[in-house]
Amino acid sequence: MGEPAKSIARERDFQSAVLTLRELTAADMEAVNGTIVNHLQSSVKMIPEVAGHLINAGGKRLRPVVTLAAARAFGYDGPHHISLAAAVELIHGATLLHDDVVDASRLRRGLETANVVWGNKESVLVGDFLFSRSFELMVKTGSLKVLQILSRASCVIAEGEVLQLATQQNTKSTFDMYLDVVEAKTAELFAxxxxxxxxxxGAGDVQEDAFRQYGLNLGIAYQLVDDALDYSGNEKALGKSVGDDFREGKITLPVVYAIESARNNEEAAFWERTIGETAQSETDLSHAMQLMHRDNTLGRTLDCARSYADKALNCLNKLPDNEMTAALAELADLSISRAS
Amino acid sequence: MGEPAKSIARERDFQSAVLTLRELTAADMEAVNGTIVNHLQSSVKMIPEVAGHLINAGGKRLRPVVTLAAARAFGYDGPHHISLAAAVELIHGATLLHDDVVDASRLRRGLETANVVWGNKESVLVGDFLFSRSFELMVKTGSLKVLQILSRASCVIAEGEVLQLATQQNTKSTFDMYLDVVEAKTAELFAxxxxxxxxxxGAGDVQEDAFRQYGLNLGIAYQLVDDALDYSGNEKALGKSVGDDFREGKITLPVVYAIESARNNEEAAFWERTIGETAQSETDLSHAMQLMHRDNTLGRTLDCARSYADKALNCLNKLPDNEMTAALAELADLSISRAS
Structure with missing residues (x-):
């Protein structure tokens, strides 16, 4: 499909790329939202309350919109991409509910998290419900291959989350170790x-794999930008607090680079204390951000994200050239220029 | 298949019925155990550790053995019942890991729970992994109907767990309300x-439904016996502490009956304080057990369990008469005479 990146007007930002995709898939997304609402229903009234709190709080619906666009890129006109896209969003919702329990997060999408409003138990069990519902929806596609891809993805996501627990606070973490976490916990679901x-x-193996690689690389870029935003973002736009990763001692790429860049024992000890032991005082976040600024670790993280966004763009060369793939190209291209 | 209940020697107990079934399906169960071990593998080494701690601790493998016997009752000779039975046990394992987090349980199958040994976060995430793996295994059966049945069952189980949270400590709970919880959280997976x-x-709708009803009624009987054992069992045989349900303020049938049987305001206040508010002193469990003994609430719970075991037996009348269904009949018949 030629060189999509060149044709994109640079004044557009990530949000406008998302909006373009959502406009192109507007009728589908409405059906997806209706399907999601229907599948949150339960005779146990706490379930739609807890799940609805998360899912109606917005979110970009980025993963389902990628599913819809991928199906439409081949002119697909059947009903199954709707169930599938809804299933993808429910898996994402289930992982968010469980993540927020695991990380003891208090704010998401500008609202108190479900674990704060209802409790950890409720979040764990409603997460399980969403996860189960997503498989019920996938069955409706009638495709065992879809079920295989997404059950495998769910395994990989859980592995990524456990790996993150195991590497969290490990100040010896390398770029490669961190990338394994990102690929598993975030990029796999995009893929x-x-x-x-x-x-x-029914695209066929080569094009299915091209889309898989597109999603994987887009997902990596997306997570790396997330990691940078956690230290530099606008809290209102983000819908969560800046510095959450730091406070949790979470190893992310800006931290891996910062630890590598430590100029003396005192700086190494700073990272060991704040990240390795999460023994933090009030001024530590600001000092961490100064060190990151000095060594440009956020800029280097965004450069790395750019390289994955470019890989995602290249994958689209193997795919049909139409408005769907053009919009997906813009999404990848602009994924590093987002504010939330 | 005639009147199976009459032909059963009464000196046998539940454990011997389980052993008979396991002998009849011995080669299959070995394959199931191998499949489970293979599917606990992960590049993230904490996963097989946490999952193996639970799954290798034994357990009766009751649900997978029922799956195997049901398939073999029709002379099934293919490979798919193995993956399916392993998937069923992994779903069960996932729910146990999450249950133990939700209930803050400390002991299961005679060992400290995974949430005590590793932590709540690890148990939540490894539970998610097992759940995902179970769906990967189901895909291997090549049957969308299997996936439909078990994804629906997983939803119902999660609903049952949330319903239990919502009704827990509610001393106004009725028999019907409690039965809804039991059907969803326990019996549905047996079904x-x-x-x-x-x-x-490939049994066909009528016989599939007969097996479903068998499993559902067996599961209800099984849970009701569990509830009685929680107040009367031998801790060593149980592998957990007596009185756990009481300490958690859990509404179970012995408690529903006991609250109904309260003879004066003082007794009603006792249940309201100990179950409704879980404000308990050291002697409360023993007093609760005295009241239960006086009003025969454990005996009445077992009578109720017996009625469901009889329903399970009746379902088998619609099914082929062979050694598998005879062993399943014995299992149902003896399900109320178990010590662990």
């Missing part, structure tokens, strides 16, 4: 969402 | 395990 969209459209 | 076994064997 599966894109690939499965192509699968319901 | 799905039995039904799906018949499905992989």
């Amino acid at each position: 599966a969402a894109a690939q499965a969209g192509a699968v319901v459209a | 799905a395990a039995a039904q799906a076994g018949a499905v992989v064997a």
Whole structure:
């Protein structure tokens, strides 16, 4: 499909790329939202309350929109991409509910988290419900291949979350170790969402794999930008607090680079104390951000994200050239220029 | 298949019925155990550690053995009942890991729970992994119907767990309210395990439904006996502490009956304080057990369990008469005479 990156007007930002995709898939997304609402229903009234709190709080619906666009890129006109896209969003919702328990997060999408409003037990169990519902929805696609891709993805996501627990606070973490976490916990669902969209459209192995690689690289870029925003973002736009990763002693790429860049024992000890032991005082976040600024670790993280966004763009060369793939190209291209 | 209950030697107990079933399915169970071990593997080494701690601690493997027997009752000779039975046990394992977090349980199968040994976060995430793996295994059966049955069952189980949270400590709970919890959180997986076994064997709707009803009623009987054992069992045989349900303020049938039987305001206030508010002193469990003894609430719970075991037996009348169904009949018949 030529060189999509060159044709994109640079004044547009990530949010406008998301909006373009959502406009192109507007009728589908409305059906997806209706499907999600229907599948949150339960005779146990706490379930739609807890799940609805998270899911109606907005969120970009990025993963389902990628699924829809991937299916539509092949001119797919059947009903199954709707169930599939809803299933993808429910898996994402389930992982968010469990993540917020594991990280003891207090704020998401500008609202108190479900674990704060209802409790950890409720979040764990409603997460399980969403996860189960997502598989019920996938069955409706009638495609065992879709079920295979997404059950495998769910395993990989859980592995990524456990790996993150195991590497969290480990100040010896390398770029490669961190990338394993990112690929598993974030990029795998983007990869599966894109690939499965192509699968319901009957795209064939080569193009399914091209979409998988697109999703994987987009997902890595997306997470790396997330990691940078955690130290530099606008809290209102983010819908969560700046510095959450730091306070949790979470190893992310800006921290890996900062630890590598420590100029003396005192700086190394600073990272060991604040990240390795999460023994933090009030001024530590600001000092961490100064060190990151001095060594440009946020800029280097965004450079790295850019390289993955470019890989995602390249994957689209193997795919049909139409408005869907053009919009997906813009999404990847602008993924490093987002504010939230 | 005639009147199976009459032919059963009464000196046998539940454990011997389980052993008979396990002998009849010995080669299959070995394959199931191998499949489970293979599917606990992960590059993230904490996962097989945490999952193996639970799964290798024993447990009766009751649900997978029911799946295997249901498939074999129709002379099924293919490979898919193995993956299916392993998937059923992994779903069960996932729910146990999450249950123990939700209930803050400290002991299971005679060992400290995973949440005590590793932590709540690890248990939540490894539970998610097991759940995902179970769906990967189900895909291997190649049967969308199996996936439909078990994804629906997983939803119902999660609903049952949330319903239990919502009704826990509610001293106004009725028999019907409690039965809803039991059907969802316990009996549904037995029902799905039995039904799906018949499905992989291609049994047809009537017989699949008969197996579903068998599993459902067996599961209810099994849970009611569990509830009685929580107040009367031998801790060593149980592998957990007596009185756990009481300490958690959990509404179970012995408690529903005991609250109904309160003879004066003082006794009503006792249940309201100990169960409704979980404000308990050291002697409360023993006093609760005295009241239960006086009003025979454990005996009445077992009578109720017996009625469900009889329903399970009746379901078998619609099914082929062979050594598998005879062993399943014995299992149901003796389900109320178990010590652990």
